Amino acid sequence: MSSQSLLLAQEVPEISDIQVYQVHDSVKCSFRIPDLFSGDVEETLLSGLPVLIEERYLYQGEQNKTINTRIHKFRITYDIWEDLFTLEQASGFHQFPDLDSLTRWWNPREEVFLSSVSRLENVGEAFLTIRVRIVLLSRAEGEKLKDWIFHSQETEESLPTQNRDTGFTLNLNRLLSIFFRKEDVAREIIVQGMSPIPESIKKF
Amino acid sequence: MNSIRNKLIILFLCITILPLIPLAWIVNQLVHYSYQIGVNPSVEEALKSGIDFSLNVYQQKKQHLQETLQTIIASEAITEQIESPETTLTLPVTLLPRDDGEWRYKGIFIFNRNLKKKGAVIRGGVAPPEISSEQLQKFFSQGIEEVVIANRAQNLFYAIRKLPENLGVAVLVASLDPSFLKKSDHLLQMYKLYRSLHLTEVSIPRQFLYTFLALSLFILMATVMVATWFSRKITGPLKELVEGTRELGRGNLDFRVQLQSQDEIGDLAEHFNQMAKALKDYQERTIYLERMAAWREIARRLAHEIKNPLTPIQLTVQEMVDQYPGDDPEYQKLLQECHGIISEELENLRKLVHEFSEFGRLPELQLSPRQLHHLITEVVRLYPHQTIECHFDPEVGEIEVDEDRFRRIIINLLENAIQANEKQLPITITTHKEEEEVIIKVTDQGKGIPEEHLSRIFQPYFTTRSGGAGLGLAITRRMVEEHGGTISVQSEVGKGTTFTIKLPVKKIGKGGTVK
Numbered sequence: 001m002s003s004q005s006l007l008l009a010q011e012v013p014e015i016s017d018i019q020v021y022q023v024h025d026s027v028k029c030s031f032r033i034p035d036l037f038s039g040d041v042e043e044t045l046l047s048g049l050p051v052l053i054e055e056r057y058l059y060q061g062e063q064n065k066t067i068n069t070r071i072h073k074f075r076i077t078y079d080i081w082e083d084l085f086t087l088e089q090a091s092g093f094h095q096f097p098d099l100d101s102l103t104r105w106w107n108p109r110e111e112v113f114l115s116s117v118s119r120l121e122n123v124g125e126a127f128l129t130i131r132v133r134i135v136l137l138s139r140a141e142g143e144k145l146k147d148w149i150f151h152s153q154e155t156e157e158s159l160p161t162q163n164r165d166t167g168f169t170l171n172l173n174r175l176l177s178i179f180f181r182k183e184d185v186a187r188e189i190i191v192q193g194m195s196p197i198p199e200s201i202k203k204f
Numbered sequence: 205m206n207s208i209r210n211k212l213i214i215l216f217l218c219i220t221i222l223p224l225i226p227l228a229w230i231v232n233q234l235v236h237y238s239y240q241i242g243v244n245p246s247v248e249e250a251l252k253s254g255i256d257f258s259l260n261v262y263q264q265k266k267q268h269l270q271e272t273l274q275t276i277i278a279s280e281a282i283t284e285q286i287e288s289p290e291t292t293l294t295l296p297v298t299l300l301p302r303d304d305g306e307w308r309y310k311g312i313f314i315f316n317r318n319l320k321k322k323g324a325v326i327r328g329g330v331a332p333p334e335i336s337s338e339q340l341q342k343f344f345s346q347g348i349e350e351v352v353i354a355n356r357a358q359n360l361f362y363a364i365r366k367l368p369e370n371l372g373v374a375v376l377v378a379s380l381d382p383s384f385l386k387k388s389d390h391l392l393q394m395y396k397l398y399r400s401l402h403l404t405e406v407s408i409p410r411q412f413l414y415t416f417l418a419l420s421l422f423i424l425m426a427t428v429m430v431a432t433w434f435s436r437k438i439t440g441p442l443k444e445l446v447e448g449t450r451e452l453g454r455g456n457l458d459f460r461v462q463l464q465s466q467d468e469i470g471d472l473a474e475h476f477n478q479m480a481k482a483l484k485d486y487q488e489r490t491i492y493l494e495r496m497a498a499w500r501e502i503a504r505r506l507a508h509e510i511k512n513p514l515t516p517i518q519l520t521v522q523e524m525v526d527q528y529p530g531d532d533p534e535y536q537k538l539l540q541e542c543h544g545i546i547s548e549e550l551e552n553l554r555k556l557v558h559e560f561s562e563f564g565r566l567p568e569l570q571l572s573p574r575q576l577h578h579l580i581t582e583v584v585r586l587y588p589h590q591t592i593e594c595h596f597d598p599e600v601g602e603i604e605v606d607e608d609r610f611r612r613i614i615i616n617l618l619e620n621a622i623q624a625n626e627k628q629l630p631i632t633i634t635t636h637k638e639e640e641e642v643i644i645k646v647t648d649q650g651k652g653i654p655e656e657h658l659s660r661i662f663q664p665y666f667t668t669r670s671g672g673a674g675l676g677l678a679i680t681r682r683m684v685e686e687h688g689g690t691i692s693v694q695s696e697v698g699k700g701t702t703f704t705i706k707l708p709v710k711k712i713g714k715g716g717t718v719k
Contacts, residue, residue, distance in 0.1 A: 040403070047399035048392055080255065080392060081262055082354055137403045145400040149408075187403040 013038070013134075015193030017108065020128050022201045025117050029057070030110040031130060033191060037103050041189070044136045045085070045099070050077045052135035057114050059197070061126045068115050076102070120201060127196045137187040208442070209435040216431030217424070224420050231416050235409040243401045251395045258388040265306055265380060266352040266361070272301055273350075273363040273376040276312060282367075282374070285323075293323030300325045307378040310360075315340065316372040332377045335362045340373060359385060441469045448476055457484035496682065499664040503675075504564030511557045514550055521546050563664065563675045569609070569686055573602040576610075576642065580633055583614040590622055591630040599637040603709050609683045616680040617646040617703050624650030624701060637709075641689075644705040652697040661693060 018031040037045065045051050053074040059067040075088040085096040087105070096102040120126065137145075276282065276299060285293045293314055300309050310332040314323040319340050326332070335353065343351055343364050350365040363376040401408070444461050451459035457480055463473035525543045530536050577596045584592045614633075621631045629649040636643045653661060653668075660666045662681045667674030684691045688708045695701040 044399060044403065048396050049399055080259065081356065081388075137400055141396075141400055142404075145397060145404065145408075148397055187407070 012189065013041075013191050015130055015132065015191055018128065018130060018193050018195035020114070020195055020197050020201065022117055023111065027114045027117055027120065027197075027201060028111045029114055029128060029130070029195075030108050030112065031193065032108045033132065034107060036106060036134070037099055040136060041134060042099065045076060045078045046080075048078060048080050049136070049141060050075055050138065052076075052138055054133040054135070055109075055112075056131040056133070057112070058129040058131065059115070059120070059123075059126055060129055061123055067123060067126065068119055070114055072112070117201065120197065123197075125196075127194055129192065129194045132191045134189040134191070135187070136189065209432075209439045212435035212438065213428065213431045216427055216434070220424055220427045224424075228413065228417060228420070232409065232413045235412045239401070239405060239409055243398065243405060248398060248402070251391070251398055254391050255395055258391055261384075262388065265384075266354075266363075269307055269352060269361060269363045269376065269378055270350055270365065272307070272309075273365050273374060276301070276376065277365060277367060277374050282314070295323045295325045297325055297327075300327055305381075307361075307380065310377045310379060313375040313377070314367075314372060315375070317370060319344065319373065322372065332360060333358070335364070335375055335377075340364070340375075344373070356385060356389070438469075441465055441473065445469075445473060445476060448480070452480060452483070457487060496664070496678070499678075500564045503560040503664075507557045507560035507564060510553060511561070514553055514557070518547065518550050559675050563679055569606045571604045571606055574605050574607055574610070575602055576600055576605070576635060576644070579605075579607065579610055580614055580635075580644075583611055583618065584633070586615070587618060587622065590618075590625075591628070592618070593630050593632045595632065595634040597634075597636045600635045600642050603642055603707060605687060605707070606683075609686070613680050613683050613705070614646070616676045620676065620703075621646055621648035621650065621701070624648055624652075626651060640709055641706045642709055644707070645702055646705075647700060647702040649700040652699055653693070653695040653701055654697055655695075658693060658695060662691070 013033045013035045016032050016034065018029065020027065020029045022028075041051060053076065055072040055074075057070040057072075059069075061067050073089065077086050077088075078084070079086070083097065085099065085102045087094045087096070087102065094105065096105065114128070279299065281296055281299050285295075295312065295314070300312055303309060309327060311324060311326040313321060313334065316322050319337060324331070339353060339362075343353075350363070353362045353364065355361070359379045359382060361378050361380065363378070365374050365376075366372075367374055441463050444463060448459055448461045460477045460480060461473040463470055465473065521543055525539055528536060528539055577594075577600065580594065580596075584594065618631065625631060625648050627649070631649075632645070632647040634645045634647070636645075657666075657668065662677050663674075664678040665674040666678075681691050684705055684707070690706050692704050693701060694704070
């Protein structure tokens with residue numbers, strides 16, 4: 001079973017204001033996802049669960065042929081006790097005291113490096129596809145959930161020699177857990193937007 | 205036969221699959237319903253309330269820690285020494301407050317405005333991990349007066365506060381009651397799990413449904429195996445019966461179905477075998493009766509054709525003898541001898557004709573109740589020079605028989621026994637009553653009958669003796685069967701022969717049918 005988005009249509013964030021431009025020898029872009037940290041995303045963050053965001057930038061040419069791909073990954077967590085949002089990425093981490101400051105950092109996403117200008121040399125009609133995958137329940141969290149479901153009789157007080165389960169219950173749990181795959185327990189939202197690449201960039 | 209097997213398998217599958225469809229729907233509904241019992245706004249509300257409460261308590265504790273640090277900074281021990289040019293401060297151990305039930309104080313560190321450590325008070329002689337200089341620098345650069353930096357994983361809290369007039373920074377290190385941290389973390393963990401359950405409100409019930417379907421598929425496969433085995437158990441015997449019917453149709457009346465079943469199919473097989481035996485017996489009897497009818501027709505014709513010339517021959521020979529004047533005594537003597545021989549042979553022919561005639565046309569059965577033992581005894585008396593032992597069952601009383609024919613039966617059997625009894629050993633006659641039958645056995649200790657002759661011994665014109673017509677046992681068998689009985693023979697060469705007659709004790713109708 002593949003993971004699926006279960007948000008209502010009006011709750012799904014949308015990518016807007018995609019702009020592709022040249023900065024010196026680089027091609028960059030900017031865009032917005034105004035409602036990114038709302039609805040299920042906000043509630044998930046505030047519950048303490050980590051939210052993973054994967055931004056995938058694709059240059060696509062004629063017949064949707066992919067010319068180039070670039071990926072940025074983020075991990076956002078909220079420490080309830082310290083009331084602190086932490087955003088981790090490959091280049092380091094940022095901390096925010098509240099959700100608004102996190103949202104302001106994110107929107108708009110500006111000067112996101114896509115490629116060098118030469119990458120678009122002699123490329124005909126092309127466009128940029130931005131695909132943002134927001135993982136509300138990662139495979140790791142899904143595994144924790146699955147473990148909790150099938151070992152919920154165990155408590156922190158139980159000693160290794162104590163076994164409160166009947167043999168039948170334990171065996172049934174093991175049997176059921178065989179059919180559960182952690183990837184099937186994951187939840188994610190996918191948001192996508194496209195923009196043509198200006199001719200001025202391709203003809204340098 | 206395969207179609208019945210397939211039908212049974214399909215039937216089993218239908219019985220298994222059809223309930224599965226509503227069952228799957230019910231299971232799906234139940235799982236969703238169960239899910240909603242635990243995953244609903246009221247539960248979320250309760251968890252959030254618990255989290256909020258814990259957060260409040262946590263903030264209060266941190267506030268308390270900060271206030272404690274403030275009190276320490278305001279003490280004379282600090283204020284008197286803080287402007288001292290000494291690089292280190294001598295701080296009394298009493299500066300560090302006692303554990304107050306909320307916090308376990310581990311140490312105090314004083315830093316100058318250059319963030320160099322000037323003094324410290326440590327409880328227990330074991331220094332807690334110090335706050336990093338980066339964190340201190342960050343605090344200083346943020347321009348705030350106080351902060352509590354928490355390291356919940358190690359249960360270490362650093363309350364940081366600026367000293368008056370920016371002379372430096374004081375850091376109070378303490379630990380919370382571990383049980384509070386544990387319980388609040390546990391509460392948060394549960395809230396996260398609740399949130400996870402909420403996010404998987406569709407996928408997890410679906411997984412349970414798929415699990416149910418997978419297990420059902422396993423059960424289905426087991427059902428197919430059981431159905432296949434069961435259908436083989438049912439159709440196998442039926443196949444045997446079909447084969448048996450086919451063999452009977454081909455005329456193979458010796459075919460028997462080999463089944464050991466105790467149920468209705470076993471009964472059917474047993475009755476099938478009985479039917480096959482009855483058909484074979486009927487076939488053999490029909491053949492026998494047809495053969496007997498043919499033999500009787502021949503015997504009747506022969507008797508008729510031979511009988512007629514006998515008297516003219518006798519008279520002619522007599523005339524020849526009477527008309528001779530007797531001139532030649534030698535010739536007259538010859539004539540008398542020839543007359544004697546011819547007369548003797550004619551008499552033999554008459555006997556032969558009589559036997560043929562008797563075989564060809566036996567008179568109607570004249571039944572009347574008779575004491576068998578008396579009849580047998582009367583016949584035995586006809587053979588005074590032969591040792592005949594009689595063993596009679598007192599249970600045998602009167603039965604309906606044709607008196608003359610019964611005597612003839614016993615006479616024929618005794619004649620055969622006597623002729624075979626070369627050593628003049630005793631001949632035995634026994635009677636025995638069994639339910640609806642009387643069994644009569646005539647046993648001799650003669651030379652016996654070879655096995656290859658046993659099956660033909662009751663056939664007309666079969667004889668191993670010279671001079672016999674071979675009709676005696678054929679006539680005996682016919683007379684026994686007219687009484688509704690049976691006759692059989694057991695023999696062993698060199699040891700003797702036993703003829704066994706079984707007569708019904710019920711009333712016998714015409715044609716030998718038992719009423």
